[in-house]
Amino acid sequence: MKAPVRIAFLPLDARPVTRGAFLALAALAGWDVATPPAALLGARRRSADVDALWRWVDTEGAEADVLIASAEVVIYGGLVPSRIGHEPLDRCLALAGRFGEARRRAPHRRLLLAASNLRLPAAPDATEEPEYWAEFGPQIFAHSYHADRYEQTGDPSSRAQAAAARAAVPQAVMADVLARRARNLTVLLSLVDQAARGDLDGLLVGQDDAAEFGLTRRDLRTVEAAIAERGAGARAWVTYGTDELAVRLLARAWLERGARTPGVRVAYAYPENREAIPRYEGQALDRTVTSHIATAGGRRVTRGEELILFVHNFPGAQEEAPHQEPYEPRSLDHFFEALRAGLEGGSTVGIADVRYSNGADRTFVRRLLDLPGASRMAAYGGWNTASNTLGMALAQSLLPSGPAGQAFTIGRFLDDWGYQAGVRQRLAAEILPRYPGAAPERLGPALEPCAEAARAWLERDYVPPLARCFGRRIQVTRVAFPWERLFEAGIEVEVT
Numbered sequence: 306m307k308a309p310v311r312i313a314f315l316p317l318d319a320r321p322v323t324r325g326a327f328l329a330l331a332a333l334a335g336w337d338v339a340t341p342p343a344a345l346l347g348a349r350r351r352s353a354d355v356d357a358l359w360r361w362v363d364t365e366g367a368e369a370d371v372l373i374a375s376a377e378v379v380i381y382g383g384l385v386p387s388r389i390g391h392e393p394l395d396r397c398l399a400l401a402g403r404f405g406e407a408r409r410r411a412p413h414r415r416l417l418l419a420a421s422n423l424r425l426p427a428a429p430d431a432t433e434e435p436e437y438w439a440e441f442g443p444q445i446f447a448h449s450y451h452a453d454r455y456e457q458t459g460d461p462s463s464r465a466q467a468a469a470a471r472a473a474v475p476q477a478v479m480a481d482v483l484a485r486r487a488r489n490l491t492v493l494l495s496l497v498d499q500a501a502r503g504d505l506d507g508l509l510v511g512q513d514d515a516a517e518f519g520l521t522r523r524d525l526r527t528v529e530a531a532i533a534e535r536g537a538g539a540r541a542w543v544t545y546g547t548d549e550l551a552v553r554l555l556a557r558a559w560l561e562r563g564a565r566t567p568g569v570r571v572a573y574a575y576p577e578n579r580e581a582i583p584r585y586e587g588q589a590l591d592r593t594v595t596s597h598i599a600t601a602g603g604r605r606v607t608r609g610e611e612l613i614l615f616v617h618n619f620p621g622a623q624e625e626a627p628h629q630e631p632y633e634p635r636s637l638d639h640f641f642e643a644l645r646a647g648l649e650g651g652s653t654v655g656i657a658d659v660r661y662s663n664g665a666d667r668t669f670v671r672r673l674l675d676l677p678g679a680s681r682m683a684a685y686g687g688w689n690t691a692s693n694t695l696g697m698a699l700a701q702s703l704l705p706s707g708p709a710g711q712a713f714t715i716g717r718f719l720d721d722w723g724y725q726a727g728v729r730q731r732l733a734a735e736i737l738p739r740y741p742g743a744a745p746e747r748l749g750p751a752l753e754p755c756a757e758a759a760r761a762w763l764e765r766d767y768v769p770p771l772a773r774c775f776g777r778r779i780q781v782t783r784v785a786f787p788w789e790r791l792f793e794a795g796i797e798v799e800v801t
Contacts, residue, residue, distance in 0.1 A: 310336045310562060313366030315358060315374035316551060317419070318383045319346040320787055321720075321795040322688070323375075326697065327551050329713050333704045334559050339365055349433075349788045350389060352382025359403060367411050373554050376401065376420035380492060384547065385433045387489070388423065394488050401495050405504040417507040417558060419550035420496055422528065423489040424514035425449050425521050432746050432790075435485075437478045444473045445482055446519070454518040490524045494531050501535035508540060509554055509600055513547040513690060515587040522587050544596045545586050546692030549700070553601045556700040560602035567703065569603045570610035572647075574617045574640040574660070583623045583691035584662045590618055590691060597695045601703060612653045612683075612702050615644055616695070617669055619660045623691070626664025626726045634672050641676060648678040655702030657695045658687030664726035670718070674774040685714050687721035694721075712800035715771055715779060723767035724784075724794050728759050732791055745791045752789060759784040759794060777801065 312331055316324040324343065331338045341361045347353035358379050366372055380400045381387035408416055427446040431439035438445070451467035454460060471479060493510060500508040510528055515521040525543055532541045544550075560566065571594055573579050579591040586593065594616060598605045603612070617640065647654045656673070660666040665687030673679055683706050686698035701713065732755045737743045743751035763781045772779050783797040 310334070310371065311369045312336050312338045312555075312558075313362070313369035313372045313374075313414075314338050314340040314551070315362065315366075315372075315378055316340065316346065317375040317378055317548065318353070318385075319343040319348065320548075320793055322548050322693075322697075322793065323551065325795070326549075327373075327555060329709075330552055330555055330701060330704055333701075333706065333710050333713070334555070335705070336559075339369060341365075346378065347383045347386065350385050352386040352390065353378050355379055355382050355400065359400075362407055363410060367414075369411075369414055371415045371417065371558050372407065372411075373417045373551055373558065374404075374419070375551060376418055376492075376496060379403075384421065387421070388433060388485070389435050394491060397488060397492050398495055401492050401499075404496070405499055405502070408504045415506045415558065416504070417509075417554040418496065418505050419509050419511065419554060420493060421547040421550070422493065422510060422512045422521060422524050423486055424512070424547075425519055426514040427516070435481065437481075441474045441478055444470045445479070446516075448474065448479075449519040449521070450516055451518070453520060453523050456523075457518060486520055486524060490527060493524075493528050497528060497531045497535060497537055497541050500532075500541040501537035503540070505540060507554060507557065508537075508542070509550050510541070510543050511547045511550045511692070512543075512545050512587065513692070514585050515545070517582055517587050519587070525587075542596070542600045544600050544692070545588065545593050546597075546690065546696050548689065549693045549696035552700040553597065553696045556703040557600065557602035559704055565602075567603050567611040568606035568609055569598045569612045569614055569699075570606055570608070571598075572613055572615050572640075572643050574615075574637060575620045578618060578620055579616075581619065581622065583619075583659065584625070585690045586692060590616075590659070593692055594695060597692070597699055601696070601699050603699075603703060610652070612655060613647045614699060614702065615640070615647070615654060615656045617656065617658045617660050617666060623659070624661055626661035626666070627730050629661055629667060629726070631668055634668055637669065637672070641672065644673075645676060645678065648676075648681050653683045653702060654681070655684040655698045656682055656686070657698040658685065658721070659691040659694050661687075661726070662691065663689055664729075665718075665722035667722065667726055670722045671770070674770045680711070680775045682714065683710065685717055685721075688717070688725055708800075711775060711777070712798070715775060715777065715800055716796060716798050718771055719763055719767055719781065719796050719798060720794065723763045724759065724796060727767070728762050729791050729794075731762065732759060748786060748789050748791065752786060755791070756784045756786065763796065
């Protein structure tokens with residue numbers, strides 16, 4: 306009997322979607338995973354212990370067959386620290402260069418790396434950005450968007466809007482914005498160089514919170530050009546998404562181990578709108594779908610597929626899940642007919658619910674759970690950005706399934722549908738007002754009351770339809786808020 310593949314895993318941070326989901330999906334593959342203690346990974350704005358993590362790579366991680374790592378955690382200390390920290394460029398480049406040293410220390414070990422181009426959000430929210438974002442975030446975004454739009458289209462109105470937005474931002478603030486972007490881009494280009502040399506077996510550069518135009522797009526174009534110039538296209542790829550990049554690399558490693566490139570056919574709920582650009586992203590949905598399939602190790606086909614990826618997309622512009630209203634479900638009759646045919650025909654079926662951002666489509670999920678044979682779906686996802694959902698659902702669909710895979714799917718329904726599209730809004734409206742000083746971004750005295758209310762509501766309102774669909778006993782045992790805010794929850798579930 307072959308020994309199980311040994312994976313060393315360095316997550317982006319300790320959130321359930323970045324650490325827990327990977328560990329659960331790696332278990333589906335039957336692989337042994339070593340990962341640093343969560344305490345070393347920091348929390349939100351608190352940096353990870355970078356030096357301790359590198360010692361872990363050189364010791365506990367040295368015997369692994371595959372190292373899957375997030376660059377941000379061992380260069381900046383995590384995703385949020387990569388946006389707010391003050392580490393000098395020289396230190397960042399020296400840390401990035403240690404991946405080459407890791408290759409030389411353990412040449413047998415495949416090294417797959419996820420990295421993220423620095424985001425540029427539009428909202429005046431400084432919880433994950435430098436503090437000046439609360440005052441100047443919208444103006445910084447407007448300058449970014451219109452400066453790039455003018456460069457790409459020549460539209461004089463964008464030139465004027467870019468100039469006006471920049472004039473509204475203090476010079477020192479704009480200088481800091483540009484310096485951070487330059488540091489991040491320089492580090493990304495150094496990683497591309499390592500991929501070109503073969504120090505990295507795979508480099509997946511992602512992007513979250515972007516738009517069709519902007520400094521984010523400019524930097525991604527620079528990375529894409531560098532990959533082409535250095536001949537690194539077989540080992541380095543630019544994509545969208547961030548939180549789910551590691552599970553996409555996990556699926557790729559699993560498929561490479563078996564020398565497989567499965568065919569994936571895509572079916573849309575609204576195929577006529579597949580070229581629309583989702584919120585928080587900078588390119589057409591269909592292009593993103595193709596990119597996700599390729600970087601996860603598959604190939605997109607129109608027939609002879611091993612997997613059908615059903616994409617429940619949006620008919621117009623993508624909206625936020627908390628703002629959704631009920632609609633006539635018969636508009637999805639053709640989509641559900643295709644779903645039924647796929648399930649009854651024995652195909653592997655994965656479902657990416659991207660009609661809304663930041664949560665599932667309640668109308669769609671209610672009908673899906675009543676669909677005969679729905680329990681045979683290989684995966685479901687409907688969280689955060691379109692890329693987050695696509696990447697997680699696709700990765701799970703490409704990995705082995707079984708009872709543990711079904712339990713993971715049930716957990717995603719409880720999170721994406723139950724919590725994100727329902728319970729989270731109820732907590733903000735019904736629980737937080739009872740506790741002075743509590744807010745969605747900092748729960749404070751409402752932390753435990755929110756956790757217990759969330760657990761009770763999920764158990765009462767969302768477990769019963771899931772139990773009927775899957776024929777399993779489901780119990781929500783605990784809900785936690787790892788970053789002490791409502792945006793993400795850790796939902797612990799027992800499925801028997």
